[in-house]
Amino acid sequence: MRTIKQTGSTNADLLALTKQGVAEGFWLRAEQQSTGRGRLSRHWESPQGNLYCSTLVRLRPHDPSAGTLAFVAAVAVHEAVCLYLPPERVVIKWPNDLLVDGAKLCGMLLERTGDAIVIGIGLNIACHPEGLDRPATSLAASGAGTIEPAYFLETLADIFARWLEIWRVQGLAPIRAQWLKYAHGEGTALRANLPDGTVVEGFFSGIDADGALILRLANGTSHVIHAGDIFLI
Incomplete structure (x- = not known):
């Protein structure tokens, strides 16, 4: 585990380090980022006091689908956050955003190079951005008290390693079950x-065996979504 004062993006840094043979399980944390990114290349505000980190998974021949690591990350961060907040307040939004009382607390970004999957995690601990197209919050604003990002990451790294091993040995099924337990409820x-600009509205009807989102449409049919930007209505 390495901490640096400031960088552009921990994901970008770790993607570069993969070419130098960095081992699975390595974590890189920055106290601040200048070019942090979320999904769809959104800028991720990165003031000091929050958690900005990335880790690395080296894919093995018999691992589950690489994309399902998004769910491993989601359940691991959810478990770590729930050491500070009641689980009923913390909801996972497909595929791996965390919401507290309906406001975004955490986002994650997975990127691949060769056999390496870099998982970036941005978690609002001390503060959160204002004026976004959706509400946001932080652990501090949610009543969790003062938390050191480095201490939080030590706990998260252990939890993530445990869920990663479950994913490797038992497959996606137990990860999926844990994810559904804490996801937005059926019918949300x-x-x-x-990605093609189409907008689909419907009601949450679970995720399939590969983690794709299933929406029940107003006409009673189902629509399966493999990629997209999801909003609660």
């Missing part, structure tokens, strides 16, 4: 902005 109204 969702809007999906798809």
Whole structure:
């Protein structure tokens, strides 16, 4: 585990380090980022006091689908956050955003190079951005008290390693079950902005065996979504 004062993006740094043979399980944390990114290349505000980190998974021949590591990350961060907040307040939004009382607390970004999957995690601990297109919050604003990002990461790294081993040995099924336990409830109204610009609205009807989102449409049919930007309605 390595901590640096400031960088552009921990994901970008770790993607570069993979070419130098960095081992699985390595974590890189920055106290601040200048070019942090979320999904769809959104800028991720990165003031001091929050958690900005990335870790590395080296894919093995018999691992589950690489994309399902998004769910491993989601359940691991959820478990770590729930050491500070009641689980009923912390909801996972497909595929791996964390919401507290409906406001975004954490986002994650997975990127691949060769056999390496870099998982970036941005968690609002001390503060959160204002004026976004969706509400945001932090652990501090949610009543969790003062938390040191480095201490939080030590706990998270252990939890993530445990869930990663479950994923490798038992497959996606137990990860999926844990994810569904804490996800937005069945029938939650969702809007999906798809990569081709299409907008689909429907009701949450679970995820399939590979982790794709299933929406029940108003006409009673189901729509399966493999990628998109999801909003609670």
